[in-house]
Amino acid sequence: MTVTESVPINRNFNFLALWLSQVFSQIADKIYLVLVISIISQKLFSPEVEISPFVTGLMVAFTVPAILFGSVAGVFVDRWSKKVVLMASNLLRGGLVLVIPLTIGALGTGKYSYEALLIITFLVSTLTQFFTPAEQSAITLVVEREQLLTANSVYATTVMGALILGFAVGKPALQFADVCLGQWGQEILVGGCYAIAGLILGTLATGEKISEQQESHIWQDLQEGIEYVKTQPIVQGALVQLVTTYSVMAALTVLAVQIAEIMPQLQTDEFGYLLSVSSVGIALAAGILGKFGKLLPYQRSILVGTIGMTTALAGLILTTKELIPALLTVGAIGIGAGLCVIPMQTIIQEKTPEQMRGKVFGLQNNIVNVALSLPLALAGFAESYWGLPIVLVGLGGFALLGGVLSFYLICRPPQVS
Template identity: 40%
Template sequence: MGEHNRGTTSILSGPTLNSPEPALPTGSNPEGRRGLAAVIKLDGFRRLWIGQIFSQLADKFYIVLMVYLIAQYWVSSTPQSNEALAEVAAAIRMDFETRAQKITLLATGIYVANTIPAMLLGTVAGVWADRWPKRRVMVASNALRALLVLLAPVCLLPGPHWLGLSWGYWALLVMTFLESVLTQFFAPAEQATIPQLVPKEHLLAANSLYQATSMGATIVGFALGDPILRLLKQAFFSLGLNGGEFLLLPFCYGMAAISLSTIQMQEQPRESSRESVWQEIGDGLQVLRQQAAVRGAMLHLVVIYSLLAAMYVLAITLAGSIKGLGPTGFGMILAMSGIGMALGAVVMAQTGHRFNRRNLCATGLGTIACTLVLLGGVLGSLGPTLLLCGLLGVGAALVAIPAQTTIQEDTPEAQRGKVFGLQNNLINITLSLPLVLAGALVSSYGLVPVLWLLAALALVAALLERPWQRC
């Protein structure tokens, strides 16, 4: 879909106000055949979805394993280690008194090593995802990650120390960096594969299922990762074997690779490109310039992920205002937002095709604006806060899923990897900046003004969609 014959467009979206939604029901696809049941019956997509489940769980289990190893092997009572870590903590103005704070400091290194490739390499990896067969990219990235994490036990071997920490911790940082690099190749190839396996009329349901699975994997991975690791360790120890906790990640990544390798898909062979990587990145940017719908959907994703990233920080303060919960209970608030997004995704899968996507987006942004304002009015109340956070998650699903579907539909097949790589870059940058700004603003002005500011941003984005012209 190009920009020709579009007429008047809104700032954030591409289609004309009177144009039909591309994914509305058609005579060849009655409503009775829509939704989750229909999309799961698609063999290729089902195999891709199973691969996504295992890959997403592995990504979450990876972070849990790193924190587990740090707590078990690097947070010790040795004066040399504590002195070196205290100097690092002082340099970044971080408290360093309790064991939890020491673990947090070392885990921060893991987070940074995991984030750098996501911020820098997404677009470049997207170019190569377009140059190479996408199924091979997905299989290879998961298989290589399965092999890479097998090196984790080696990092526990004794060896030289740097800055008061054994070489193994620094090796874990390198391993995390490489694991994240491989993830950058998997993500755009995976997103670009969905429209090749799913008919256009089922894309909204497919993206809804992916969103629900992603939220479910986040909740399950972080909530059950530690108990599963400990259970595996004890189970293997009872058999006289050590290292059972190190088998979870290779299993998950390996199962993802196996499931993805069974996908039957036809890809158009690509001739060797004579363009440089940077020229092909420019081609991806050209898609955004030429396709107003893709550009608008990308902006919607930037807005929604900015708001969600800010909520990651504000959740700590929200939890701290609730008696009996406290700042460390912020996970419950984030979990409710995740549950809301998962529920919203299920509703979108079943009924989303009946509505205009721009109306869905405006409704979602308006819902988020209202919930942010109301959150400021119920500070200290557990029930209303959790309910509103769940509603905020539903609003986020109403924005993110139609936007992702529009990008898949309107991006030319040969450019999808580049565009999704660029999308990953923008989202990861978007997730990082509010994490810094939100905390600073709360410290300076308080929680309620920051909630109102975020609500105003969401409301402006909703009004730019001019929903009243389509009522």
């Protein structure tokens, strides 16, 4: 049940509050890793120390909570107020970032401060696992069902905008904060963004009714979420498509480095330009769906997006040494990905009962995080072993297979329990 009358998205105060908080939260998310890597390289260790092992440890600390707590967090989100979870996760993340300079000041540079930074990063990532399913559930509480596709399109555009911002101006923004706000201005910038996001959510009215406290059966609730997904082929299809698309985009993140390395017009460390263009493509798809999504059935959106991604991945083989064609091709991959991801997220929101949303979104968060992590680990190895063209063909085949399977599942009727 939503608390919002049927009004346009741009006049829905609760959605605008949720969206504006997301803007600040996403900016903080995208700049956080840039911040902590900068702290490791510039403040914790001397220049002659090789920081790669320390950065690897940091990435592990950031990734592990997504695998450990993604599904479990969704169970608790179903039991708690979504507004409280959203506010608390943002404010606590902001507080943790602001603790970083105090920790380094107390422990000094070196090993102990690095270990403290790992713990802080682990906690920030753990709080994010609660934030994500709560946010997806909250959208359905403040937006009418017929406006969910538009709302998800706006959200996707914001996420991609934050991603572009992270690649393009993350480091300059931290340098600017350092100059304007003093020695620990970078932490104030990131922690402040989280805090502002939390405070904005204080104005949010979800209208949700919190049931009386029940005895917790976490594993039983997890099983309920899994069993629900088993009986809903349309939700299974949406999850398959999300996993497929996120896997392709994660692999592209690694392969972009290789493409930049062999492209005469780019330096290797300028691979972010390619990723930014893919983000622009997803944002364009979000705009198309926001404007014309009601005229494009979900099944057709999958087919168009899958064909677009598959064709563009194959075309990328022919454009890796020419900048403009490569940028256009990567942008087309982004458009195809957006046409797949945004409607699938909307399907999950529409088809999942309110009391099950936290469980299902937590399960989705867990699956997607694995889908993002494995290609990051395997794509570089595959490229060095088989070569870039074969890997791109393989990715195209994987995208096609995932799209076909998703289309098949979405067209199946739900099982009667």
